[in-house]
Amino acid sequence: MRKRAAAAAATPRPTDAELEILNVLWQRGASTVRDVHQAITQTRPAMGYTTVLKLMQIMAEKNLVRRDESQRAHVYEAQLAREETQQQLIGHLLERAFEGSATKLVMQALSAKQTSAEELTTIREMLDEFERGDK
Amino acid sequence: MRKRAAAAAATPRPTDAELEILNVLWQRGASTVRDVHQAITQTRPAMGYTTVLKLMQIMAEKNLVRRDESQRAHVYEAQLAREETQQQLIGHLLERAFEGSATKLVMQALSAKQTSAEELTTIREMLDEFERGDK
DNA sequence: CTCGAAGTACGAAAGTTTTCGTTGACATTA
């Protein structure tokens, strides 16, 4: 018995290869397979066209992307906004490796990348926003 | 041709199941397979003993854990400190889904978990440390 | 010494992810 039968359903966490495709869709907006393939080929050991096609078909099944089939060259679009997926991924990482502590994760993130003064300032401003009601 | 032949070599990113085992090792320190199995059984749909054993054997091959075979019940220990692995995982996530921007990741992390006032304070203190020389 | 318990090693199955080749449909143009 498989996971999802047909329609509705929450989108699962994207795999690494899927994320690579999503990155292109988030950047370019709705795109055809060819568009995505070309974009990926730019920054990559190159992945075959049919590989990208297959992945995108699977992603459509998983509801990671929406597909417009009205044109011969189908047009794909990310189902979730980049931020929503980021939340999903962070949430998972938080559980798996940080005992659910966002603070610990933030600390490691800051020391992982040598963070610049400007960035630190940006983050402080963000903290202020979080402080007052916000959300 | 396979990945790693025999010795040396950087440890690869642990998979989800492997991370579950590492969490136990980080918490308890050096442990036998039985120890780990019991700990995991506590908080889990329960995973068979040999499953845990096999995973730990594989992890030893991958250098994710070190193994002391001097006793009949081998004793395993995490190869990397929790923080090092966290760095590894965050680094990967940063590349895959945050275009390398630690700031964006931090922002999402903060909104992912409803962060408490105390935590925000802790983070501010951390930022201060980062600001002055620090590391 | 024999039996059973506790361990490790192996191997293999099942699930998932990644990668493509091939096929057939459709469109463009010579």
Add this chain to the structure above:
DNA sequence: TAATGTCAACGAAAACTTTCGTACTTCGAG
């Protein structure tokens, strides 16, 4: 309209991950 190029659909192979059953070894009672 026949040849050429563009696309989607399939199917299947290869690599990884996860899960266990089974067999072999060792050790401590009886």
